[in-house]
Amino acid sequence: MNDGKGDVWVEAGFKELARAGVEGVRVEVLAKNLGVTKGGFYRRFADRAALLEAMLVHWREGRSASIAQQTSLDGEAPRERLKAVIQLYSERLNPEGMAIELAIRQWARSDDSAAAAVASVDAARLKHVAELYRATGLEAEEAEAQAFLFYCFIFGQSLLFVERGPRKRSQLVAKSAEKLLN
16 A cells, blocks of 8 residues: 555645645545546545545654654754754744644544544654653653643744734744743
8 A cells, every 4th residue: 555656645635634624635626636537546545534544644654753853862962952943843834734734633623533643743742852851851740841831832833923024023932942941
């Protein structure tokens, strides 16, 4: 099943998920968007549910691997790595990535498989960031609380529109990040 041919369908599924939510991820729509027939889909996936499951697996594995890589110290000091992760998520906004994240979280409100994928990704994110905070000398419970605040900040700041423009937003993010690093 991992022959690569399904990847175009999964990627098309993510584009539609970001645009219209899980309800919009329909075989006919994806086939039209890809300029192919539905037959190609059914040669790769048994049904729409199989595509949705493949999308969740792809998202879960991708997000978990991403945070593991982003929080890897590789000789860097823990505070510097935390600062780099904050910069990664606050300076380089990814509207499509955030739209996918939000759509999957919305989907998770009514689907057990999506909820399990979100829980797994959240657990991986919190675990890896808590490990960085532990490496700064915090006790486990304090590190977990700090990791929770870290992710509240990372996702919250990406959803807020600051009226006074990108420069003011950047200043607010920098000041907030300082508080997360102290």
